[in-house]
Amino acid sequence: MKRLFLLLFALFLTSTASIASEVKEAALAADPVAEKRLQALSAELRCLVCQNQTIADSNAELAVDLRREIRGMIAAGQTDGQIVDFMVNRYGDFVLYRPPVKGITLLLWAGPIAMLLIGLFALHRYLRRRATRLDDSERPLSAEEARQADSLLKENTPQ
Amino acid sequence: MNRYYWILGAFALLVALLAVGLGLNPRDVPSPLVGKPAPDFKLPILATPEKTLSPADLKGQVWLFNVWASWCVSCRQEHPVLVQFARSHQVPVIGLNYKEVRGDGNLDMRRIAPEQEKTLAFERANGWLAQHGNPYRLTVMDLDGRVGIDYGVYGVPETYVVDKAGVIRMKHTGPITPDVLSQKILPLVAELSQ
Numbered sequence: 001m002k003r004l005f006l007l008l009f010a011l012f013l014t015s016t017a018s019i020a021s022e023v024k025e026a027a028l029a030a031d032p033v034a035e036k037r038l039q040a041l042s043a044e045l046r047c048l049v050c051q052n053q054t055i056a057d058s059n060a061e062l063a064v065d066l067r068r069e070i071r072g073m074i075a076a077g078q079t080d081g082q083i084v085d086f087m088v089n090r091y092g093d094f095v096l097y098r099p100p101v102k103g104i105t106l107l108l109w110a111g112p113i114a115m116l117l118i119g120l121f122a123l124h125r126y127l128r129r130r131a132t133r134l135d136d137s138e139r140p141l142s143a144e145e146a147r148q149a150d151s152l153l154k155e156n157t158p159q
Numbered sequence: 160m161n162r163y164y165w166i167l168g169a170f171a172l173l174v175a176l177l178a179v180g181l182g183l184n185p186r187d188v189p190s191p192l193v194g195k196p197a198p199d200f201k202l203p204i205l206a207t208p209e210k211t212l213s214p215a216d217l218k219g220q221v222w223l224f225n226v227w228a229s230w231c232v233s234c235r236q237e238h239p240v241l242v243q244f245a246r247s248h249q250v251p252v253i254g255l256n257y258k259e260v261r262g263d264g265n266l267d268m269r270r271i272a273p274e275q276e277k278t279l280a281f282e283r284a285n286g287w288l289a290q291h292g293n294p295y296r297l298t299v300m301d302l303d304g305r306v307g308i309d310y311g312v313y314g315v316p317e318t319y320v321v322d323k324a325g326v327i328r329m330k331h332t333g334p335i336t337p338d339v340l341s342q343k344i345l346p347l348v349a350e351l352s353q
Contacts, residue, residue: 049313061264061304062304062313069308088191089191089192090308090309090310090311091188091311091313092189092190092191094188094189
């Protein structure tokens with residue numbers, strides 16, 4: 001019960017916080033072109049406070065500040081590359097939802113492909129084995145085997 | 160039988176991977192600033208607001224840069240550790256007061272005039288240090304959090320170790336515990352002070 005109350009309280013807090021920041025930011029959203037660039041850029045950047053949200057989605061204070069910084073940089077005529085560099089220089093590759101391919105991120109990028117290849121290899125091996133097993137079972141009996149089978153059948157046939 | 164060893168091995172590998180991966184702290188994002196010069200700033204000093212401080216003023220000595228604010232709950236937790244450290248007078252601790260007024264979720268910024276913010280921030284910061292003890296050689300005031308952004312601050316408290324050449328050598332995110340101080344910070348400070 002206490003937990004439920006806390007949860008509701010937290011929801012209430014976040015909703016009021018977002019209203020406040022929306023009011024603040026609506027005033028800044030005067031230039032539609034710049035605003036579109038801001039949206040596109042900040043959707044690629046991770047908020048460090050609430051780690052699974054983008055800077056575009058997050059209402060954390062830091063995300064609001066960073067949107068303000070990006071707005072300033074767009075107004076100052078900086079390119080998208082310069083703005084992304086600004087972020088990476090401060091917070092590292094962690095802010096990028098699409099980190100660059102380099103030594104330390106190789107496993108991240110190549111991992112899924114490697115897993116797929118391993119899976120395909122395992123499937124291939126399994127199918128080959130099953131095929132030989134099936135072939136084996138369909139092969140006609142040799143003369144020796146036929147004789148053995150006959151004698152077994154005769155033994156078990158009731159007289 | 161052989162097959163089952165294979166599956167067991169793969170499973171053990173997965174468990175090991177998850178054990179390591181889930182054991183890491185996702186809040187501990189490695190800072191790209193380690194090994195780079197401390198970003199420049201020029202901010203007013205809490206005790207003497209008409210004067211400013213820049214990292215260049217501290218060249219030639221090892222210093223700790225501790226980000227704090229009176230609204231920051233974890234700062235209260237680490238504060239006694241800092242006060243104790245400051246008593247040993249090993250190296251100066253410089254405070255960066257981060258968004259003293261704006262960062263406080265309990266204050267409504269729409270009701271605070273810009274010129275009022277500065278007075279209020281200095282008042283609150285001074286009050287907090289008077290109440291909890293002042294471990295800082297001096298504190299600089301970052302009212303709008305811009306210097307915080309340059310230092311990649313994303314959760315107060317954070318602490319940086321800067322060497323004699325003005326290069327950041329370590330960043331610790333979160334409160335400094337006695338363990339962090341004795342195992343990470345003190346050995347590094349001793350090494351850098353030589």
